[in-house]
Amino acid sequence: MKKMLALLLASMVLLSACSSAATNKTGNESETNGDGKEKITIWAWDPKFNIAALNIAKDAYKAENPNLTVDIIENAQNDIVQKLNTGMSSGTTKGLPNIVLIEDYRAQSFLQAYPDSFFPVTDYIQTSEFADYKLGPTSFEGKNYGVPFDSGVTGLYVRTDYLEQAGYTPADMQDINWDQFIEIGKKVKEATGKDWLTMDPTDLGILRIMIQSAGSWYLKEDGRTANLQDNPVLKEAFETYKKIVDANIARTHSDWSQMVANFNNGSTAAVVSGNWFTPSIMAATDQAGKWAIVPLPKLTNNANSIHASSLGGSSWYVLNVPGKEAAAEFLGKTFGANADMYQKLVADVGAIGSFKPAAEGEGYKAPNEFFGGQHIVSDFAKWTAEIPKVNYGLHTYAIEDTILVVEMQNYLNGKNIDQVLSDAQKQADAQIK
Amino acid sequence: MNLRARNNLIGWSFIVIAVIMICLFYFYPMIQALILSFQSGTGTNLTFVGFGNYQRLFSDTTFLTTLGNTFLFLIIQVPIMILLAIFISVLLNDKNLKLKGFFRTAIFLPAVTSLVAYSVIFKYLFGPEGLVNLFLLKLNFISDPIQWLSDPLWAKVTIIIAITWRWTGYNMIFYLSALQNIDNSIYEAARIDGASSFRQFTNITIPLLKPIILFTSITSTIGTLQLFDEVMNITKGGPGNSTMTMSQYIYNLSFRYTPDFGYAATVSYAIVILIVIFSVLQFKLAGDKK
DSSP states (O other): OHHHHHHHHHHHHHHHHHHHHHHHTOOOSOOBOTTSOEEEEEEEOOIIIIIHHHHHHHHHHHTTOTTEEEEEEEOOHHHHHHHHHHHHHHTOOTTOOSEEEEEHHHHHHHHHHSTTSBOOOTTTSOGGGBOHHHHHHHEETTEEOEEEOOOOBEEEEEEHHHHHHTTOOGGGGTTOBHHHHHHHHHHHHHHHOOBSEEEOTTOOHHHHHHHHHTTOOSBOTTSSSBOOTTOHHHHHHHHHHHHHHHTTOEEEOSSHHHHHHHHHTTOBOEEEEEGGGHHHHHTOGGGTTSEEEEOOOBOTTOTTOOSOOBOSOEEEEEBSSTTHHHHHHHHHHTTTTOHHHHHHIIIIIOOOOSBGGGGGSHHHHOOBTTTTTBOHHHHHHHHHHHOOOOOOOSOHHHHIIIIIHHHHHHHHTTOOHHHHHHHHHHHHHHHOO | OOHHHHHHHHHHHHHHHHHHHHIIIIIHHHHHHHHHTTEEOSTTOOEEOTTHHHHHHHHOHHHHHHHHHHHHHHHHHHHHHHHHHHHHHHHHTOTTOSSHHHHHHHHHGGGGSOHHHHHHHHHHHTSTTSHHHHHHHHTTSOSSOOOTTTSHHHHHHHHHHHHHHHHHHHHHHHHHHHHHTSOHHHHHHHHHTTOOHHHHIIIIIHHHHHHHHHHHHHHHHHHHHTOOHHHHHHTTTOSTTTTOOHHHHHHIIIIISSOOHHHHHHHHHHHHHHHHHHHHHHHHHHTOOO
16 A cells, blocks of 8 residues: 555656646746846748748847847748747747738738737837838737738739840830730740749739729628628629639749749749749849839739738737847837948848938939849838728638638639629638638 | 455556556547647637637638548559559569568668657658659650649649658558468469469458557548648648648647647547548458457
């Protein structure tokens, strides 16, 4: 009996040792050492763009506060999303960074799902200095949680040499609609044999660009109710998408590297994308001087549609973990105030933020030789200011991936458009809560 | 305390640690998940909705699609794999076969590869310009590359080929060991009675392998119902939702879109219920009273 008791006791001790070891470790990434040095951790994706921008900010901040160590960790975007969801829902802040980059489409989903996990930065930035359309996704219940960064402003990148063979110049494309865009594409394909576009059937980014250009979205203003049936903008975007496919001017790709390859090897003449695509175009140095960026086409039959939209922009968020003040301070002094730093950002990285005062600087006015001396940064900055503000809501990707991609295929195979959108609406209402 | 009680106590004390651990790491999470499955909401803002989530299952077209996909994989892939495994194991059990060890290792080897690693390799093999298409094109079996990953039907075929390649060898090992336990004198007697090889196979081998067939089909069924790594890495559930499985849907609900852990737990319990139903069904069909 004594032996058994001893065994039981021993196992108790063992168990409690396990559990206490676990609780003791819930320390944090940010620690203040004796000599007043502080350390913050940042997660972001894309080494050529976001990480490069962070490194510039880190250098710029050294002058402000040499005591802060900034640790930048690169993660794929999907991994960041997953890690945040796991970490925040478990209720422990261990292992989470101080600052994280979140895509605007997903921002509300995080802010509303984990309201206590984020730290408001309202006191650290002047919200009026940022492009208006960025403030919706980054704020919740009247507080700003994100420091707006990548504008995601869209433009139409075109090969000028192919255009010329078809008898066009970039000047002809300054104010066109999607129908004219398709016509030009057909002519270019006739004249050069090159495809006009490249598309991924599972990625409806171009649809998002079209509807935002007319101030509409998959979700209504409340960010929760699907806005698919009886949405004239979405209907026209679907019809335009089908016209592009039917015109037989687009080749397909299934991943990012194939897409970039289609441009870099010269087999595709145009792309509608966010400004973050610039570095990928410029990677083909032999094509220098052959590209131009013209304004986004607008929807043909919609008076509200303008030549500006956004695709996949992102912003910085401070997590509610020890070290948050230092982290917010870091963001406020760099991405939130330092117009000079933004000049370096556009010159070195091509990253166009959404910080309005930066547009006055020299870097924004410089011509880009790769694009035939075009002032691409000031053009993008001009379009950024015009981007219509929409509420991306909670379910952008859930609606697109699970419903619209499937219904788009049905539509392309001949299903009636009104039926397509009403079926999509029904599915969305049933699935999205 | 009498001897019997004392012996009992000592016996229990040996398993007490295991019992505590199992309760802590199996039953406690299971019960928590069950409670979670009656809640809904985004992230940490969960509220009780009663059976709302379970009702939602039946009107959720994506869930029904994933259910259909999973069943399709199950109905087509498990029988193919089981038959193939039996066939190969009988071949490899042949006494006159040379290089037996080599063939056994070669066929078992896929089972030791990492799920993610082999999935990524299959993705490249079956790409539009991948090795498989290249091979078929060069041999003039086809004139245009097959869209293994972007056509809804072919994508399913690709997944089935992949999991069959990965798991056949694993099941074969069970059959091999079972075959070696069959007394050779039974076959000898059958041969003396003039039974053909085929007759021996259907009347001796198959009935004696029955418990193993039952075991492998149950484990394969459970494995297929939980299929995740392959679709996640090869097709990402696409094109559209045409290869998405239930497990992947759980992942998407929890980590990809606005998280709804309550509903994800409900889908998990739907899988549990299905596994129980299938296992019972297979026991009944096999006719064992054990």
